[in-house]
Structure formats: C-alpha cells, structure tokens
Amino acid sequence: MxxxxxxxxxxxxxxxxxxxxxxxxxxxxxxxxxxxxxxxxxxxxxxxxxxxxxxxxxxxxxxxxxxxxxxxxxxxxGFIDTHTHYPQTDVIGSYGTQLLDWLNTYTFPMEARFADLDLANDVANFFCDELLRNGTTTAMVFATVHENSIDAIFNAANSRDMRLIAGKVMMDRNAPENLCDTAQISYQQSRDLIQKWHGKDRLSYAITPRFAPTSTEKQLELAGQLFAEFDDVYLQSHVAENTDEVAWVKELFPWSRSYLDVYDHYGLLGKRAMYAHCIYLDEQDRQRMADTQTAMAFCPTSNLFLGSGLFDMNTAQVMGIPVGMATDVGGGTSFSMLQTLNEAYKVLQMNEQSLSPFQAFYQATLGSAQSLQLEHKIGxxxxxxxxxxxxxxxxxxxxxxxxxxxxxxxxxxxxxxxxxxxxxxxxxxxxxxxxxxxxxxx
Incomplete structure (x- = not known):
C-alpha cells in the first residue's frame, strides 16, 4: 500500500x-x-x-x-482487562473450592509447572490469542514466581503488539517450597525484570506481591522500596476478597488496622497500584484508596465462582476511586469481557445496585484505561x-x-x-x- x-x-x-x-x-x-x-x-x-x-x-x-x-x-x-492470571488458563472452570482451597488445590500445583519455559511459552501464546479472540487488547497480568514466566508472557504480547502490564509473583511464605523465593531474591529479580522489560514497546512492569499472607514483612518492605524506586512502574496484588482471607491477614499482621493497612504501611498504595476484589473494606480503607488514587479491579465472575462476595460499585464511584473491569482468569470463568459485564450486572443487582449498559462499556474501555493511568494512550x-x-x-x-x-x-x-x-x-x-x-x- x-x-x-x-x-x-x-x-x-x-x-x-x-x-x-x-x-x-x-x-x-x-x-x-x-x-x-x-x-x-x-x-x-x-x-x-x-x-x-x-x-x-x-x-x-x-x-x-x-x-x-x-x-x-x-x-x-479494545477491551481492557485490569486483573488476570495467565498461568491459571489451564485450571479455569475447576470444581468446588473457595479462595484459599483454590490456591492449594489448583493454582499452586499448576504454577509449579512454569519453571519449564516451553510450557510457559505455550500457555502465554494461547492466553494472548484468547484475549484477542475475546476483543481484549490490553491486560494487567500475574505471572508466577519464575523469571521465565515473565519472559514468556511479555514475548507473546509483544509479538502481537498488545499493551500488557505484568509481573513476577513475589512470594516467600505460606506456599509450597518450590514456589517460594526470598525477600532479597524477589527484590533483585523484580528489579532486573523491570530494567529488562519496563517501557519496551507497549510493555510495562508491575511489582507483584501475590497477597499479604504469602509475603513476609521484609518482602513487602522491599516491594514498597521498588515501587518508590521506579517512578512509572505498576503494582498489583489482591485485597479483601474472602472473609477467611481477611481473618488470616489479621492473624499474620496483628498490628495492622485492616488488610489494606498492611499494604499502606509498606508504601504499596498510589497511582498505578491495582488491587483485585476490594470486597471487605471499611469506610476508612475506601477513603484511603480514594485519597491515594489506588485502583480497584472488579472481578465479578471469580467473586461469584469462588463464593467470595459482592462488590460495592456505587460507593467507589461516589468516593472517586478508580475502578477497572477484570476477568480474573482462572478463578474467573471467562476471557470474555462481555460475559464479565453480564456477571457484573448480576453482582450489583444482588447488592441492590444497578449497572447501566453505558456505564458497563465505559468501565470496560475508558474507565479501565483511567484506572491504569493509560487514558492518554488508549480507551x-x-x-x-x-x-x-x-x-x-x-x-x-x-x-x-x-x-x-x-x-x-x-x-x-x-x-x-x-x-x-x-x-x-x-x-x-x-x-x-x-x-x-x-x-x-x-
């Protein structure tokens, strides 16, 4: 031409x-x-x-x-998925557990296999093709604890000219030994991966402590250090998804005011920080997210599938908290943002709220771009x-x-x-x- x-x-x-x-x-x-x-x-x-x-x-x-x-x-x-796990592609739709059992029964055994680069490449390529087949052109993605899992997903996305944010999981306790790093190793590997991938073409790096229970205080401290060290990197994690999880965090961090307060204590809130779920938060937590412009990822299909609870969209909107839409594969049950919006409507109906179709498609496009601080590029x-x-x-x-x-x-x-x-x-x-x-x- x-x-x-x-x-x-x-x-x-x-x-x-x-x-x-x-x-x-x-x-x-x-x-x-x-x-x-x-x-x-x-x-x-x-x-x-x-x-x-x-x-x-x-x-x-x-x-x-x-x-x-x-x-x-x-x-x-193109649709924008603000929270998903590419290593869980092969366990999507697995039967019969809630969050903590899901991790032990399905997630951890599958993620252990990603030490194999060939497997990681195979899943990463399928995952990216599946996103595109469902109309998703940008995603924020968890990898595994293995460095090569990041190489795999970034290479797959880059070959398709996708905008992708991803990070190596930081996890040094309360997980199988073969999936644990250490605080120092996770800091150094994450730092090396930031320098290797962040800002390359359409790729961005996210510092990725899995969730507070699988990180020691030292690891969270070093994650916060990384977040402060690099001005434009992202951070992603989970918060307040499940009542048993919230209780566990209270046992592990008895000094904290709340689950969110653990992350706040270590400097893990702010613009370009994305927290999945955000169901069991109090008013002070929500105000802190609003004040720091920390974003929420609304994951309706996984919240229903794992029996976690109902997201409060109205309060987030009133308080000015950024909200992105998310499939949360593989606890989430579909790569389709259309199916995700379907379930979002039902979640909010159960919570005596409503989701208009205009609001829904805004959230899946420009709203998610804004939650990722990317509205100047996409959305x-x-x-x-x-x-x-x-x-x-x-x-x-x-x-x-x-x-x-x-x-x-x-x-x-x-x-x-x-x-x-x-x-x-x-x-x-x-x-x-x-x-x-x-x-x-x-």
Whole structure:
C-alpha cells in the first residue's frame, strides 16, 4: 500500500469521553456514529466521525483512503482487562473450592509447572490469542514466581503488539517450597525484570506481591522500596476478597488496622497500584484508596465462582476511586469481557445496585484505561491515541439477531449485547491498527 494511502474502517462507532456516573442526566459522555469512519495513520487514530462527512473531506483534500467496510457491525475501543492470571488458563472452570482451597488445590500445583519455559511459552501464546479472540487488547497480568514466566508472557504480547502490564509473583511464605523465593531474591529479580522489560514497546512492569499472607514483612518492605524506586512502574496484588482471607491477614499482621493497612504501611498504595476484589473494606480503607488514587479491579465472575462476595460499585464511584473491569482468569470463568459485564450486572443487582449498559462499556474501555493511568494512550478514539479497536457483530447468534430486532435504541442494544454476548460477537480485533484476529465464517 502506498505511504500516502490511509487505512479506514467503516461501521457504526461508539466510544466514551467521560464517566457516565459523574455526569448529569443531560451530559454527553459518549460519541456514537450510526455510519462512522475510523481513520488510522501509523498505528494511531487520525480521525473518527461521520463516514460521509469524513469521506468527502478526505476526497476534497486529495487524500486516498483504503476503506475496510464493516457496515452493519459496531466498532468500539479494545477491551481492557485490569486483573488476570495467565498461568491459571489451564485450571479455569475447576470444581468446588473457595479462595484459599483454590490456591492449594489448583493454582499452586499448576504454577509449579512454569519453571519449564516451553510450557510457559505455550500457555502465554494461547492466553494472548484468547484475549484477542475475546476483543481484549490490553491486560494487567500475574505471572508466577519464575523469571521465565515473565519472559514468556511479555514475548507473546509483544509479538502481537498488545499493551500488557505484568509481573513476577513475589512470594516467600505460606506456599509450597518450590514456589517460594526470598525477600532479597524477589527484590533483585523484580528489579532486573523491570530494567529488562519496563517501557519496551507497549510493555510495562508491575511489582507483584501475590497477597499479604504469602509475603513476609521484609518482602513487602522491599516491594514498597521498588515501587518508590521506579517512578512509572505498576503494582498489583489482591485485597479483601474472602472473609477467611481477611481473618488470616489479621492473624499474620496483628498490628495492622485492616488488610489494606498492611499494604499502606509498606508504601504499596498510589497511582498505578491495582488491587483485585476490594470486597471487605471499611469506610476508612475506601477513603484511603480514594485519597491515594489506588485502583480497584472488579472481578465479578471469580467473586461469584469462588463464593467470595459482592462488590460495592456505587460507593467507589461516589468516593472517586478508580475502578477497572477484570476477568480474573482462572478463578474467573471467562476471557470474555462481555460475559464479565453480564456477571457484573448480576453482582450489583444482588447488592441492590444497578449497572447501566453505558456505564458497563465505559468501565470496560475508558474507565479501565483511567484506572491504569493509560487514558492518554488508549480507551477511546481521541486523535493521536493508539489504534486498538474491535468489531462487534450484534447478531452473531440466532437468538441475538432475534433480540436485536426488538430493541428500540442504542441503550437497549448494548444491554442485550452485554447480557447475551460472548466471544462469538467479536468479528475482528486490531492492535495499533493491525488485524490480530478475524472471525472465520461458520
């Protein structure tokens, strides 16, 4: 293709410009073009708007467009998964335990196998392909305690031009011996991996203490030291997922005011820190997260599957705590963000709250980008942002085709999509303007 020819994609287009929960009833927090055009230049957004208007303006300017026509489909920004475990891919959907038993029965035995680089590479490549097949273009990912597990997932993501944040698990107690490092080893290996991978292409490193019970105080102290040492690295962990877990933390850290306070004590809160679950927090904990802009990852499918509890979205929104959506594979039961939004709606219904379809798709795109401090790069179609986008087929199944025929507006279409949708609705996935997945005709 000539360098003067720009790529463009024609379909209905939807993206968000603000958080619906923080706007008035009449505020415009999204842009929707029934017949839209997305124009890409060098992997970034050049234009987004009405197709006929843009086509006419480009023609008048003497600029050629190579247009891929997805008419009848919906283009949205790629989904963003703010918490998931790639080593748990092969134990997704395993029967019958809650959190702490899940770790011992399924997670730890599987993670021990990741000392084998060939296995790690195999799972990492499958995992990244599965993300793309489900329309996810950015993810924040746990690896294992093994350094090569990070090499595997970063290489797999980088070869697909995905934006990925990942880290080696730091874990020096209350786990099998073959999965334990030491405080000093975890510090040094994490530091080496930061220098090797952080900021390379679209990759970022996350300091990754698994959760407070599997780290000594010295390890948490050194994790905090790392977080302070590198200005723009991330931190990821878990907090307040399960009542037995919360009680265990109280036994292990009797001096702490709360589970979250353990992390706070060691300097592990702040922007670019992401904590999964955040179910059993009190008002002081939530205020501390708001004050430090520490983010929550809402993991509805795993919270239901492991019987953990119900997330409080409304309080987080009112207090201004950043919230990202997360699949939490493999305690989570699907790679699909559509299925994740489906379960999020049900979790909030059980908690006497509601999740509008606009709020849901904002959370899966721009909201998650904001929770990761990445809204200047991804999350919507503002000019100059990275061209990660997906093409959705709203009539991918006979049931959905029939249901869509009875919708009356965009809100109803989006709600049907998030409740009935799955990987089958992903027609295509693009990262940096390049096709990474195309659904084959049946």
């Amino acid at each position: 000539s360098a003067s020819v720009l790529r463009a994609y024609r379909a209905s287009i939807l993206h968000f410009t603000a958080n619906p929960a923080q706007q008035g009833d009449d505020a415009q927090y999204y842009e929707y073009f029934g017949d839209g055009l997305l124009v890409i230049k060098s992997g970034h957004i050049r234009d987004c708007g009405d197709a006929k208007e843009l086509l006419a303006s480009y023609q008048a300017a003497g600029l050629s467009l190579d247009v891929t026509d997805y008419s009848g489909k919906l283009i949205m920004p 919507n179609f503002e000019v100059g942002k990275e061209a990660d986008f997906i093409v959705l087929d709203l009539t991918a199944t006979p049931l959905m085709e029939r249901r869509m025929a009875h919708t009356h507006n965009l809100k109803e279409q989006l709600f049907a999509l998030m409740i009935l949708g799955s990987d089958r609705n992903i027609q295509a996935t693009y990262t940096m303007g390049e096709s990474r997945y195309q659904k084959h005709a049946a």
